[in-house]
Amino acid sequence: MKKYDFLIVGSGLFGSVFAHEMTKMGKKCLVIEKRDHKGGNVYCESVEGINVHKYGPHIFHTNDKGIWDYVNSFVEFNNFIYSPLANYQGQLFNLPFNMNTFYQLWKIGNPKEVEKKIKEQIEKENITAPQNLEDQAISMVGADIYNVFIKGYTEKQWGRKAKELPKFIIKRLPVRFTYDNNYFNDTYQGIPIGGYNKLIDGLLDGIEVRTGVDFFKDRNELIQITDRVVFTGKLDEFYDYKFGHLQYRSLRFEHKYLNLPNYQGVAGINFTDLNVPYTRIIEHKHFEFGKQKGTVITKEYPQEWSLGSEAFYPINDRMNMERLGVYQRLAKKEEKVIFGGRLAEYKYYDMHQVIASALSKVKKIIQADTMP
CATH class of the missing domain: 3.40.50.720 (NAD(P)-binding Rossmann-like Domain)
Known part of the structure; x- marks a missing residue:
């Protein structure tokens, strides 16, 4: 036995x-x-009373x-x-794509006008048969949203040009015509x-x-x-x-303790500009509404997977x-x-x-x- x-x-x-x-x-x-x-x-590691998500935010x-x-x-x-933010060339936008985002991008506050603008951009490109991720994204949300929020982030994440990535990576791009910054729709x-x-x-x-x-x-x-x-x-x-x-694609995490109570005011900021090498900065204390004297931030760098590195x-x-x-x-x-x-x-x-x-x-x- x-x-x-x-x-x-x-x-x-x-x-x-x-x-x-x-x-x-x-x-x-x-x-x-x-x-x-x-x-x-x-797994979380405790740093000065802050639970740090060692392998990315969960x-x-x-x-x-x-x-x-x-x-x-x-x-x-x-x-x-x-309720993360997007940073594009120093400008901050709400995520996911919602009326706050569109007002920040276009200064349009009317849902009907936003729908019209997105539809016009999609029709202008006239992509009837998307061949790659770039085509797919533009055919769904238009050029402005794609160029500001999707292109750079996706190319960093996958280490490939968007035109070289298969279209099935983007199955859907949720667009909300309400002022709702809750990233997830779950109950x-x-x-x-x-x-x-x-x-x-x-x-x-x-x-x-x-x-x-x-x-x-x-x-x-x-x-x-x-x-x-x-x-x-x-x-x-x-x-x-x-x-x-x-x-696989892998990730490298750069954790840093800072002797200040609040670094960015939010748990996550995505950096959608291709010139910034990391995809996001996480500030862990905000997950648990922490009041500690210091804070821990993590920069997340996508990288190629190789034997021995973590598979994500x-x-x-x-x-x-x-x-x-x-x-x-x-x-x-x-x-x-x-x-x-x-x-x-x-x-x-x-x-x-x-x-x-x-x-x-x-x-x-x-x-x-x-x-x-």
């Missing part, structure tokens, strides 16, 4: 939710984590009351509303009071967790002590990259999706390995989607295990 029912590789949201739910069902779980801390990319938002109640059962969430939104570590600690309470453990260095020994493996790392790495690498955004182009299909066919043949999470599924997930996916996976496994 094996020592553990499940070995869970990765202590991010998927792994932590899976471990929690299976432990509730009486299963014995071991969670291992390559980093020196739990929590994956939602704002929890969902329309699913069940998921909202689930996370609040571990830690109470505050009522933070994400429920907030940040855990005290940071995301409290959520992870709640999920993993009473469960054995080992940090600083590299699954691939101790793979043979680890699989001997468990019935099944739950793998939340990179799918191609699990198979030793035998069919080549799945590609999957590049879902044709080549990578074909390669993914080959790996997924291998994964389906695994009887003792369960794959889940954004890296194992090569899919960009919001947090509530990761949690829902883990809960769904647990339910299916329990049902399969109890079938006669």
